[in-house]
Amino acid sequence: MKRFFVLMSCICSTVLLFAQQKATWIWYPGDFEVWLSNDMQNRRTERGTFFPPFWKMDSHYVLVEFHKEFDLPAAEEIQIHAEGKYNVKINGKMLAGMPSRVKLDKGKQKINIKVYNQAQVPALYVQGKNVYTDKTWLATFEDKEWIDETGKASDQSGTTYVHAGYWNFNEAAQAPSEFRLPTRPQEAVQQQAQGKGTLIDFGKNTFGFLTLHQLKGRGKLHIYYGESREEALATQTCETLDILDVQLQNANDTTLDLSKAFRFVYIEPDGQVQFEKVSMQYEYLPVPDRGTFKSSDEELNKIWEVAKYTMELTSREFYIDGIKRDRWIWSGDAYQSYAMNYYLGFDAETVKRTILALRGKEPTVSHINTIMDYTFYWFLSIYDYYQYTGDKEFIAAIYPRMRSLMQFCLDRRNADGLMQGLAGDWVFIDWAEGLSKQGEVSFEQLLLCRSLETMALCADLLRLPDDKHTYAAEASALKKKLFDYYWNTKQGAFAHSRIDGKRTENITRYTNMFAIFFDYLSAEQQQSVKDNVLLNDNIQKIVTPYMRYYELEAMCALGEKDYVMKEMKNYWGGMLKLGATTFWEEYNPSKHGADHYAMYGREFGKSLCHSWGASPIYLLGKYYLGVKPTKAGYEQYEIEPYLASLSWMEGKVPTPEGEIELYVSKSKIKVSSPVGQGTLKIKSTKKPRVNRGEIRQVDKNSYTLELEKGVNYEVEYAGV
Template sequence: MNCRNAIFQRTIWFALLLITCTTQAQPLFNGEPHKGGAPYVAAQATWIWYPGDFEIWLANKMQNRRTERGSFFPPFWKLDGHYVLMDFHKDVELSEPEQIDVFVEGNYILKLDGKGYEGTPQQVTIPAGKHRINVKVFSTGNVPAIYIKGKTIATDSSWLVTFEDKEWIDETGKTSDISATTWLNAGSWNFNEPDQRPSQFKLAVKPQSPVAATKNNGSLLVDFGKETFGFIRLHGLQGNGKVSLYYGESKEEALATGTCETLDRVQVNLGSKKDSVMQLSKAFRFVNIQMEGGASLDSVSMLYEYLPVASRGSFRSSDESLNKIWDVAAYTMQLTTREFFIDGIKRDRWIWSGDAYQSYLMNYYLFFDVPSVSRTLMALRGKDPVTSHINTIMDYTFYWFLGIYDLYQYTGDKTFIRQFYPRMQSLMNYCLDRRNKDGLMQGLPGDWIFIDWAAGLSKKGEVSFEQLLLCRSLETMAICAGMVNDTKNAAMYKQLAADMKAKLFSIYWSDAKNALVHSRIDGKPTDNVTRYANMFAIFFNYFNNEQKQAVKKHVLLNDSIQKITTPYMRFYELEALCAMGEQKYVLNEMKNYWGGMLQAGATSFWEEYNPSKQGAEHYAMYGRPFGKSLCHAWGASPIYLLGKYYLGVQPTSPGYTTWTAEPVLGGLQWMEGKVPTPHGDISVYCSTTQIKIKGGEGTGTLRFKSKTKPTGKGVVINSKGDNLYEVTVEAGKEYEIKYKN
């Protein structure tokens, strides 16, 4: 592709987003128009659309950019589209006439109090008084969207929108009653200027240079020093011939011209030197550039492509190897946080619900970028009717529900639930309709039971792990139904969850095995015990204390139970152990497992890691020598573990209105870090003799153990017995406690 100067202009566009893209969605419109004459603070105008439609449109663009050795490689599942006809409106009350500027993506008619203006006006004056502004937009290629700005009138999430106004006119000319129409608050994402059109969205880019380049007989091997993502740029390209680019997350992959996963080919016919930027962004560390015929080039660089979102969370400790693990985990998250939370940057560059669910949790301890969570949830859900599980995977459907529950717990924002509760219902109805005669989930034709990449893992029959995830999803539905005042269904979901939990233990719990067994086949529980359902039941708090201790001993710390080799499920295994106070054990596991990847040359964390493999064996997966992703979102879980279970910070009521900090050193001499919240950070420092803490919002409870009576100047320390102490942490105040670990 010829050099595109426009690419550099994106960086300017996104410098503005760097500040705004982490802003939370505004609260739902309360239905009250602004009263002229009352104090007024002008709202920021932004582009608006039907909630979820831009996200679906953008996901379609992103997920269909995947190529495999130059071939188009689309997703495996059904893709929905945006609604093509949209009706926007806002009721206003003005004390004086007001001129508004109108910008629209699509064909449109602008109405005032039901009467349309001629043509497609870009500027109109709204008279004083009470009025309804209405814009109806049609667009097939892009999402129907509008941007309106006046002195007091501005498009934002308080505007209402529908894809079906159910309007008609009778023979007398009377307009129908449209009270049956369902209106939602408009969606938006900080496209805050008229020329920042949603249809023109692109990620930001910035130039980067390689750290080394080696020439050899018409070829050039370029090393960018670490895993990265973006557009390769060829400088000084000229001649008549062909240039082939072979990308590699490893040197071995880049040199394997016949089996590397991604490549580009450029036909050159240039009399004078010219720069060329590749059309599609790629993941790589190394690029092997082969020149044939008379083609030549001077040098190579790249345009690093990224979502401008700031890292708010941090972690440092007395253990430098652990610090390195945290840094690489954070970099892995940066690379996989793009238009949406994706799985891996080489393949698939798709939105997988199981991968994304872990990204949400890690995001809350690193970026706290709520729009990225909401966008990803919207894109995954798509539209009705539901014809298959999300990503065709049963467990991935349930992770979608869990993601909504966590979104509310960490942010306190009910907007997503209020807007998308009907889609939650229809997806849950799909699941409930697929239960068997015993009310259990069992794989049906078209269902993929994934759980984990594990050799020989049985997916037959009624798998306990799926029942457990359904139970948690039903609990989520009960909570969300209550938020939208759907009391009848709230009671139904609560009862269904209770019934499912009872079945989980009556069918799968084995006193002989001291654990939940893996499955039931033909009405009989199997003897097979796996880690999955057992570790989830620990941090879901489904076990009593006796069961927890039994599972820890007989499953989690039992080497005869099949081991987990993916960071994906190591995430949950280590969380379960942390939830039971095994931070010292988990710290060693993190250093061995993630540290093992670093020793094997990782610069971002992988999709799978088996310490028994050697050299290039690490890169193989899916029957391909370089099929494995060496930058996978689910590899970044130390961010979450260190923030929640070592710094010990988590919300105890939605949006950190109340929260706890229970720092656990786990063998470290000291640690410090920040955990982001909706409106501030919580800072924690802990050593073997001192704790310092400061909260940015809400009311916190610092909880810790001390072998001696702790002290602190001006600090009220409450003893809870058994060497346990608590301190109430008020927002904005810093506390310092002397104690003995």
């Protein structure tokens, strides 16, 4: 299989590439992401059967016009490459054929190129001395040109042009349609006879293409994949399999053409088929390891490493949910992957690709992934992206799609101005036994309120005062309803839902814990939620890492970091004790043996490598190393380290301009940063001493140190 390597690195590296090679492939913005996501998400199979996504799939625009105007200092020749049929107009005059080279005269030159491609994304690459394709070119899928009866073209156009989409395809031969993730060979750790066949163990969960060495003979190979030994050997119930027809007289190394997830592979021959050994081509997204964490607690270090590997496996062309099932882009899963990414690889490009792929194309006819809450997570992800990266250009580009999607949501409110599941809507929230999705669920109102606040923030960023006012007013009104309709004073918490206009008495964790880190509650209300909900064993417990992530973040926001450290070690450490090499979609400590593998009514339905299982990366980076931006792109940031039960910890947190490096023990802090203006917050029983800067006392046992970029600070303190 031919594999094409595409360098995927930080923004700085991309800038360097553009300095070396000005031209890049361009397309209508979002189209490549939609096309690539369609290709990726339709690779899923279930026991050999094609298994496409549940939701409407969009397609790229098949005809796109690109144009730009230049004022050339001298005549020059340009080279044109396109993915598809194309025509060229120079200053309104159509050129004959599909010219690959065009001479341009000195002076003002307007270039229009239309590209048509039904199968792949219409893309364009133009290279000249002063004329070359880049993000400043304009693109449209519309063409509202018209001529009158005399043949005169219209003087005005209603066509909407937008800035072209691009990534890092910076060579003419590096066509977007040829993109593939790179692979590298990986050996199995054990291969042994088992029953009628051979069982191969790769040592840990992995993802890629199986290779059969010295394969020969005539017959079939039945190949059964498993994230566990039990699954691979369960030939009637394992989730994924291949049946390979072999007709080879001479021995041959054969690599299968569809990637799979597995740790174990069981192979049974049918007929006269032989092979020498089995290896694989490991497929991966090449992202540098920028974020790090290490501490005095080896179990915690192992949790971080396994979380990192889980994130590596679920980071593909896009952030997907699980490598075995579903291999799709789910907005709720992706939202958590973005957060983990900001403390690991800081790969802004994959975040943008995933956001664009999830949004799809107009018209909007359903919620993202058909799930109401997943639509709202999509809004929240965009402002988070801006906070971590400072990338205002992306906010400006995505804002029209934000506005149309928000209008779709607002148009679906009921007479009371609340969101309620309509025909075709999936109200998910979480996998929890008996969790009601009926009526007007408070959690959906809470997420819509936060989404409206996000719209107002983005409108303000883009200087759209009318939009800002509209969305802020909508958010304020909904927030009032949230408290008026759902806050149960007697129980000191938000009710789960309203049905037929009446608040239910059911209390669940979801709305309450989100309201804490959304900062919607007073100090008294926070304490009430903490006591009556989060620390109340009578409230239905959460068994998915998906919502444990948010529950533990809420507890961190309440200052209960010792509790969270204990829970993190118990929950994720519990999976490690059961032999997990990646973190799971769901973990219930009360289950035993192979029961841990079952889900969705299937013996091996559970994903044992799921993106939302990697959340310790985020929790440790934000709340224990304690690093977070307080102004977009780390222009300003805070560091508030917390050791909990640790003797020491150290790590790196990536930013747009490099890594913040931190070491913390019970008596010393070392920190350096390449970015912005930082504030180090220190808890100490006496005034700390510092090699640079000035220590300021905030209150008893609380001090701050202002951090300048490029300076190495050492602080001696007496930990509280």
